[in-house]
Amino acid sequence: MPPVPTLQVEVPEPDLVRVQTTPAGGWTAPAAAGVSVGFGRAGAGLEVTVAALTGTGVSRIHLRWRRGFAGVRVLGDAWERTYGDTAWQGLRPEQVFPWMVLAHDLVTGHTWGAGVDVRAGSFAGWTVDPDGVSLWLDVRAGADPVHLGERNLNAAVIRWVAGTQGPYPTQCALAAAVCHDPLPVGPLVGCNNWYYAYGRGFDASAVVRDARTLADLVGDHPVRPFGVVDDGWTMDGIADGRRASGGPWDVGRPVEFPDMAEVAAAIAAEGVRPGIWFRPLLARQAPDAGGLRPWEGGWALDPSHPATLETVAADVTRIQGWGFELIKHDFSSFEALGRWGFQMGPRPAAEDVHPWDTGRTTAEVLVDFYRTIRVAATDAVVLGCNVVGHLAAGLVEAQRTGDDTSGRVWERTRRMGVNTLAFRLAQHRRFFAVDADCVASTPETDWAMNRQLLDLIARSGTALFVSVDPATRSNAVDADLAAALRLALDGGTPGGVEPLDWFDTTTPQRWRSASGDVEYHWFEAVGADPFDLTDAAEVPEEVAG
Secondary structure, three states, rough: OOOOOOOOEEOOOEEEEEEEEEOOOOOEEEHHHHHEEEEEOOOOOEEEEEEEHHHHHHHHEEEEOOOOOOEHHHEOOOOOEEEEOOOOOOOOOOOOEEEEEEEEEEOOEEEEEEEEEOOOOEEEEEEOOOOEEEEEEOOOOOOOOOOOOOEEEEEEEEHHHEOOHHHHHHHHHHHHOOOOOOOOOOOOOEEOOHHHOOOOOOOOHHHHHHHHHHHHHOOOOOOOEEEEEOOOOEEEOOOOOOOOOOOOOOOOOOOOOOOOOHHHHHHHHHOOEEEEOOOEEOOOOOOOOOEEEEOEEEEEEEEOOOOHHHHHHHHHHHHHHHHOEEEEEOOHHHHHHOOHHHHOOOOOOOOOOOOOOOOOOOOHHEEEEEEEEHHHHOOOEEEEEEOOHHEEEEEOOEEEEEEEOOOOOOOHHHHHHHHHHHHHHEEEEEEEEEEEEOOEEOOOOHHHHHHHHHHHHHHHHOEEEEEEOOOOOOHHHHHHHHHHHHHHHOOOOOOOOOHHHHHHHHHOOOEEEEOOOOEOOOOOOOOOOOOHHOOOOOOOOOOOO
């Protein structure tokens, strides 16, 4: 990682404060609504607290600072994952930039950034216009106002940075400023069969075969990789026609995975660390307590309910007890909020999400949910997929920072994998280990394209997982895989990589590294085919993975 300069500047109190008590209501001054919005110092940052003086519910807080933003390019973050849509852009005053925002002056080279500390008590989004910047704090409980009672809500701690070191170092400085306690984790490298099996037609022996292949490719490297069992191992899952499996997570498929502890032991016997995927907030049947609503052919579980947390903790404890050393949990934002990240805009939760506990904000509930998994996992590595990254930082060792890549359509991999690596790379090891998703080797995709992404991820030192169809193995493919996997296990190239042409494209092709600049060519001969990505802007590919 490049060194992070000290760029924090003191955040002044806002010039305007407004509140909204009901989700569709008007905006008023706090006192007129019976709400108190307080400010305190947190070093150079500004802490925002909220109290309901008359017992009224609270939905949103609006803070605004007057300052000029002419001639700038703006970059934001994502509510959970990116979906191939992150880019530097001109001012769009109505666009909400989740969690963090950067504004770069193309003439002076000055970059300004703003964000809120991780694990905030609200969903925090920024808007930028020529006359100022606004912060919008969504403190609702699902779609309902939060009822705080007599407690004060720590809604957010705001940080600002500024400098002329360049936009990427400033982005790194902003990430470091808002997260002080990322979980330590070494190189994350492994295999995962999702992008050639897609949850169907495999069993424990196929998982062990992939682990053996991985062990052969990395040889005697002292850092051992992970062999991950993805969706398809449990009952009533995607192999039975569902889009992805639901709980309970107590047994594997009786023929294909009759004993999950034996599966973990067999993976470990190959010299590979066992890992596994599960979907904690979807149940096949309505639970006795903690059900949020019917969902995806089963029931979404409500993370605000104690019964749900008890179930999830028990599932994680069981999985860890089977011997799995990496636990990948998926779909929880979709279950809890009723939306994918690209659908959230200024309203992260769907309008029909009504949680059991309306005394805590959705942000607070999700932080508690992530903490429950982290505690139950004990010494296992936790990889969050479809988690709210800003709320999970410090509670997951790694996060899937972008939507699914593909073993079927290279164009999807280009759009999703390259984009999220470029624009969220600054969070690597400052929030968690960044996981831009798997690099596939399949008959449907061109290895000449995939091997470029393999090389870039390996150089970056971010998480590298591969999905290798045995039918595609050759001496050349194996050599490419072995070199990249071993480099990734070394931690990548010293200093990692940095996107260079990211002002010009959503998928940068030129990258700086300690060994010299590298240029990749992401486009097939036909160019970017808008018709070859039919599901990318609607739902994730199959959707697990």
